[in-house]
Amino acid sequence: MQSTINDFSGTPHRAVTIEKGTKEANRITSERADDDEENDKMMDFRTLSGLQGRCSVKNVTVISELRDNLSIALSEKKQNVWVVQEDKGILYKDETPFTELENRKQIEVMIGNSERSVGRICEGKEPKLDVISNSTGASQKSRMSCKHFTEPENLFNYTKENILGGNAEVKCPKCDALWEMVELVTKSNMSPDEQIFFGKAMFINTQTKKTLTHLVHKELSKKILLIPSYI
Ligand SMILES: [Zn+2]
Incomplete structure (x- = not known):
């Protein structure tokens, strides 16, 4: 502290204090401005x-x-x-x-889930054919309700593609069996966030499909009503 005062030799002590105080105030103001800018x-x-x-x-x-x-x-x-x-x-x-x-x-x-295969065990000793990638590999696969097999990562990507594509249903590409949402969530090892997001997106797709079906029916019934009764 003594050295700081010596830097202002010849200046009354009180003036140094004011000078220091002003500098400090300026520094704080300037830091606050930086903080505001950073917060923006x-x-x-x-x-x-x-x-x-x-x-x-x-x-x-x-x-x-x-x-x-x-x-x-x-x-x-x-x-x-x-x-x-x-x-x-x-x-x-x-x-x-x-x-x-x-x-x-x-x-x-x-x-997302970074380790989707953890906890998934392929049933049987023989490597199974992946119904989505159409390849055989030693990697762990999930056995789906339709009895076909697929890797969790492939199943997740397939589910993601279908749901983001607006589909209200996800089906086995081989046998066309419907894979329920709960099965997709479990067997592709979705993270809690993925479960929330894809569950909601699937719900939206289902509602959109219902609305579209309703509109088509409405249009069809209008056309039927327009047909004269004597035909
Ligand atoms: Zn199948």
Whole structure:
């Protein structure tokens, strides 16, 4: 402290104190401005199963860059971190502009399962044919209700593709048997977030299908009513 005062040799002690006080005030004000600026570049996020936090969105232009930052904030691998909109069943693609999310209060995140094969054991000693990839391999496979086999990762990707494609049903590609949602969730080892997201997306697809079916029936019944009774 003594050396600081000596730096202002010849200046009354009181003046030094004021000078120091002003500098300190300026430093705090300047830090606060930096903090505000930094806060402006942060956004709240929450995972579908309830984890909350803040993530930098500084210089983020596309969803892929946002996933990079979220993976740091969540200490998760990028391949397991997805940006979604639960109530609409949207999973954002990497190339989607970040501007689509900028006005949202919170980023919705789905954390995937990184080790989907754990806990899945192939029944029988012989390697089974994967009904989705159509290949045989020594990897662990799930036995589906229709008695066909598939790897959890292949089943997950197949389920994801079907649901995001708007399908209200997921069927075995070999025998056309219906695979129920509960079977898809269990046998593809979905994470809690994936269960919430794909469950909701499937529900939306089912509702959309019902509405479309209803509209088609309505149109058909109108046409039937238009046919003159004497025909
Ligand atoms: Zn089958």
